[in-house]
Amino acid sequence: MSDSAQYSDPRALAGLIGQLREVAGGLDHRLTFMEVCGTHTHSVAKAGLRRMMPPSVRLISGPGCPVCVTPVDYLDRALALAALPDTVVCTFGDLMRVPSSTGSLEQARAEGARVEVVYSPRDALELARRRPQSRVVFLAVGFETTAPTIAAAVAEAEADGVTNFLLLPGNKTMPQVMRVLVDDPQLEVHGFLLPGHVSVITGWRMFGFLAEEFGIPGVVTGFMPTDVVQGVLALARQVAQGHATIANQYGRAVTTAGNLQAHRLVERFFEPADSAWRGFGVVPGSGLGLRAAWAHRDASSIRVDLPAPREPAGCRCGEVLRGVVDPPECPLFANGCDPELPVGACMVSSEGTCSAWYRHERWLEAGT
Amino acid sequence: MKPPQRVLLAHGGGGRLTRQLVEEVFLPALDNPILATLTDAAVLPELPAGRPALTTDAFVVDPPIFAGGDLGYLSICGTVNDLAMVGARPLWLTWALILEEGVDGGLVAACTEGAARAAAEAGVTVVAGDTKVVPRGKGDRLFAVTAGLGVVPPGRILKDDRIRPDDVVIVSGPIGDHGATVMAHRHGLDAPGLVSDCRPLSGLVEALCDSGAAVRALHDPTRGGVVTVCHEVAGRCGLRVRLVEAALPVRPAVAAVCDLLGLEALSLACEGRLLAWIDGSHAELALAAMRAHPDGAGAVVIGRMEQLPAGEPPVLLETAVGGERPLDLLSGHELPRIC
Numbered sequence: 001m002s003d004s005a006q007y008s009d010p011r012a013l014a015g016l017i018g019q020l021r022e023v024a025g026g027l028d029h030r031l032t033f034m035e036v037c038g039t040h041t042h043s044v045a046k047a048g049l050r051r052m053m054p055p056s057v058r059l060i061s062g063p064g065c066p067v068c069v070t071p072v073d074y075l076d077r078a079l080a081l082a083a084l085p086d087t088v089v090c091t092f093g094d095l096m097r098v099p100s101s102t103g104s105l106e107q108a109r110a111e112g113a114r115v116e117v118v119y120s121p122r123d124a125l126e127l128a129r130r131r132p133q134s135r136v137v138f139l140a141v142g143f144e145t146t147a148p149t150i151a152a153a154v155a156e157a158e159a160d161g162v163t164n165f166l167l168l169p170g171n172k173t174m175p176q177v178m179r180v181l182v183d184d185p186q187l188e189v190h191g192f193l194l195p196g197h198v199s200v201i202t203g204w205r206m207f208g209f210l211a212e213e214f215g216i217p218g219v220v221t222g223f224m225p226t227d228v229v230q231g232v233l234a235l236a237r238q239v240a241q242g243h244a245t246i247a248n249q250y251g252r253a254v255t256t257a258g259n260l261q262a263h264r265l266v267e268r269f270f271e272p273a274d275s276a277w278r279g280f281g282v283v284p285g286s287g288l289g290l291r292a293a294w295a296h297r298d299a300s301s302i303r304v305d306l307p308a309p310r311e312p313a314g315c316r317c318g319e320v321l322r323g324v325v326d327p328p329e330c331p332l333f334a335n336g337c338d339p340e341l342p343v344g345a346c347m348v349s350s351e352g353t354c355s356a357w358y359r360h361e362r363w364l365e366a367g368t
Numbered sequence: 369m370k371p372p373q374r375v376l377l378a379h380g381g382g383g384r385l386t387r388q389l390v391e392e393v394f395l396p397a398l399d400n401p402i403l404a405t406l407t408d409a410a411v412l413p414e415l416p417a418g419r420p421a422l423t424t425d426a427f428v429v430d431p432p433i434f435a436g437g438d439l440g441y442l443s444i445c446g447t448v449n450d451l452a453m454v455g456a457r458p459l460w461l462t463w464a465l466i467l468e469e470g471v472d473g474g475l476v477a478a479c480t481e482g483a484a485r486a487a488a489e490a491g492v493t494v495v496a497g498d499t500k501v502v503p504r505g506k507g508d509r510l511f512a513v514t515a516g517l518g519v520v521p522p523g524r525i526l527k528d529d530r531i532r533p534d535d536v537v538i539v540s541g542p543i544g545d546h547g548a549t550v551m552a553h554r555h556g557l558d559a560p561g562l563v564s565d566c567r568p569l570s571g572l573v574e575a576l577c578d579s580g581a582a583v584r585a586l587h588d589p590t591r592g593g594v595v596t597v598c599h600e601v602a603g604r605c606g607l608r609v610r611l612v613e614a615a616l617p618v619r620p621a622v623a624a625v626c627d628l629l630g631l632e633a634l635s636l637a638c639e640g641r642l643l644a645w646i647d648g649s650h651a652e653l654a655l656a657a658m659r660a661h662p663d664g665a666g667a668v669v670i671g672r673m674e675q676l677p678a679g680e681p682p683v684l685l686e687t688a689v690g691g692e693r694p695l696d697l698l699s700g701h702e703l704p705r706i707c
Contacts, residue, residue, distance in 0.1 A: 009689075047693070048692045051692055
């Protein structure tokens with residue numbers, strides 16, 4: 001059996017859901033579990049898992065989509081950089097359509113700004129080599145998962161003396177923002193599906209504070225359908241037994257301490273920095289800034305004229321990201337904001353909560 | 369064939385160089401008596417019995433040469449397939465090229481040979497053509513524009529409004545091969561085993577229509593892939609398309625590219641596959657006819673039609689794990705995800 005077949009076996013899944021129904025049925029309240037990883041959002045939707053859950057189990061999405069949590073002023077700065085002479089801005093594809101205060105990178109490109117979509121930071125580095133007369137700025141966004149490849153590109157640029165390769169640092173890290181999340185009295189979450197990909201890099205110990213300080217269970221979970229349901233089941237069991245620990249469902253990929261080589265690479269170039277999150281504001285120590293020794297790679301020190309940051313009126317992306325409201329509770333959802341013409345960031349990337357909901361769950365509300 | 373080393377603006381100027389390009393590149397490859405007259409318009413023989421079908425299409429592809437085809441081959445196949453999907457037997461095509469100044473003459477020759485090969489495979493004749501050259505920087509190497517004329521034989525009616533509940537949806541082979549091949553090329557991915565499915569489908573359509581199975585409608589899932597076609601069909605017939613994920617033929621190499629780039633095979637373009645809507649009780653008959661043809665060897669049933677309850681999604685996927693997922697149309701370009 002192939003890896004993917006092994007973790008997508010419908011009979012195994014039906015068995016797990018049966019067990020979940022039993023555990024959840026023995027409780028006198030609903031269970032709300034939050035995932036904080038865009039890939040979880042995507043795989044739940046892709047396999048149609050939400051519709052298979054027992055009615056008392058609710059899965060919600062937190063701030064796990066890198067595009068969604070990137071604030072408006074970061075995009076404003078990216079657009080301003082792209083308008084400078086001899087400057088090319090390189091970005092992951094899903095940032096292209098996110099609205100800034102004035103428009104998206106996609107619109108700016110159509111109007112003549114130099115914006116290139118790349119699949120990896122290394123592609124941006126290659127572009128910098130090919131165009132030595134231009135300044136190439138890579139939009140460094142994403143979580144712990146993208147930081148090592150970005151650090152690797154900077155390391156290569158340093159080694160080869162590619163001086164025209166710069167970053168606009170915007171990387172974020174999970175633990176601090178989760179602390180803010182669980183401190184929010186509005187949030188009612190009984191457990192976290194913890195991000196498998198992030199944990200491959202960081203190791204799962206860093207989530208220990210959830211259980212130890214806040215008494216909320218967490219399960220590091222993989223991305224195949226049976227992984228996700230196993231994670232949910234393990235959380236439900238902890239709630240039923242009154243436990244709160246951090247467990248690792250994704251043992252085939254995640255270790256306690258993570259990938260030390262990746263850690264070292266990231267630490268060589270980056271240090272914790274205060275970072276602004278859409279929906280959360282500035283969270284101390286929740287981002288990665290370039291260390292002073294690499295200031296010559298930092299495009300955020302380039303002087304540009306910025307517009308006053310303007311969030312779209314009526315957009316509730318912030319509350320969606322904090323898990324306080326479901327997308328349909330936003331007045332703009334499917335009513336002026338859809339994946340074709342997104343108003344808020346959560347509607348742009350396919351792993352954005354609103355977009356995944358619009359594509360995959362919208363009909364559940366309407367039809368059943 | 370003696371292609372120029374580089375295409376110059378003068379190759380589109382109508383003078384000596386244009387004539388040289390026509391006589392030394394286009395005519396030898398596309399060789400036929402109607403084209404050879406080089407008159408202002410092709411004068412065609414009388415049409416066979418039936419209703420004429422006319423289509424036009426424009427082709428831009430990066431890269432212009434890919435595993436399994438090239439822009440010329442693709443442009444003829446695409447035009448032939450558009451005719452075949454309405455049940456027409458394709459007969460005559462026109463083929464115009466817009467070249468960018470400085471483009472490699474060898475590339476133009478290769479694409480012309482590709483076009484000639486596709487025309488031969490499909491049994492059609494390229495009866496007219498044109499060439500324009502735009503200044504460097506005003507185009508992307510070469511674009512092709514076609515028109516195609518065919519005839520739908522008497523009694524053959526293929527239309528979406530003839531689709532009924534319990535009709536089956538058959539795909540003629542693995543999906544997404546073309547889209548994945550082109551995407552992999554574009555992103556410099558080394559993906560052994562990826563080859564475009566690009567091919568003319570007129571022969572397969574004839575075999576299917578001659579099988580005796582009640583064929584309701586045919587569509588080729590090009591831009592936007594299977595999902596887009598299913599939405600268009602559902603919209604026209606007012607029914608729901610229910611697809612079965614476990615039945616979808618996707619090659620491992622295509623699945624791997626999709627995983628890597630965050631794409632879905634169901635949304636990737638095919639250039640040599642068709643979706644057939646067939647009376648459910650004729651499914652085996654249709655499958656046998658398609659599988660007996662080399663271009664339909666991988667034919668399988670991937671779904672069926674059902675009534676569309678009010679407020680429900682028009683295209684639904686039964687997921688491999690037993691869930692259900694509405695399939696939405698793509699929004700703009702499919703953009704890869706970050707992680």
